[in-house]
Amino acid sequence: MIVKHLNDIVNTKDDVDTSTWNARRLLLKKDGLGYSLHDTVIKEGTETLIWYKNHVESVYCFEGEGEIEVIGGETYPITPGTLYVLNGHEKHLLRAKKQMRMVCVFNPPLSGAEVHDKDGVYPVDETVEA
Numbered sequence: 001m002i003v004k005h006l007n008d009i010v011n012t013k014d015d016v017d018t019s020t021w022n023a024r025r026l027l028l029k030k031d032g033l034g035y036s037l038h039d040t041v042i043k044e045g046t047e048t049l050i051w052y053k054n055h056v057e058s059v060y061c062f063e064g065e066g067e068i069e070v071i072g073g074e075t076y077p078i079t080p081g082t083l084y085v086l087n088g089h090e091k092h093l094l095r096a097k098k099q100m101r102m103v104c105v106f107n108p109p110l111s112g113a114e115v116h117d118k119d120g121v122y123p124v125d126e127t128v129e130a
């Protein structure tokens with residue numbers, strides 16, 4: 001059994017801060033669950049280009065307000081209670097009108113230090129757990 005608190009992650013190496021988001025990575029590949037789970041803050045007034053070419057991500061908003069624009073597709077509002085699932089590797093723009101907090105689940109799991117490259121992509125982690 002694993003029991004953790006957000007406070008165990010804040011200000012550690014699993015607390016990854018960028019100019020547009022701050023991901024507190026509660027569960028990672030090292031936990032051996034087959035997915036990772038993050039409490040992520042999307043900073044107010046920001047727009048992030050994201051393209052999870054190598055991952056499927058489910059995102060559940062529980063605070064704030066914003067929208068997701070699928071490149072070449074629709075724009076969906078995000079409010080507390082909205083769930084979106086990037087099960088088609090959709091390239092998208094994520095915008096926060098008010099600071100948002102999201103629970104993010106990734107499959108395959110992130111190993112920890114990933115940040116988006118210039119195309120919004122996270123690299124694939126090919127390391128094998130010992």
Ligand code: 9YT
Nearest residue numbers: 021023038040059102104
């Ligand atoms: C919602 C989203 O994809 N935000 C970017 C950060 C990512 N969720 C992460 O690494 O936790």
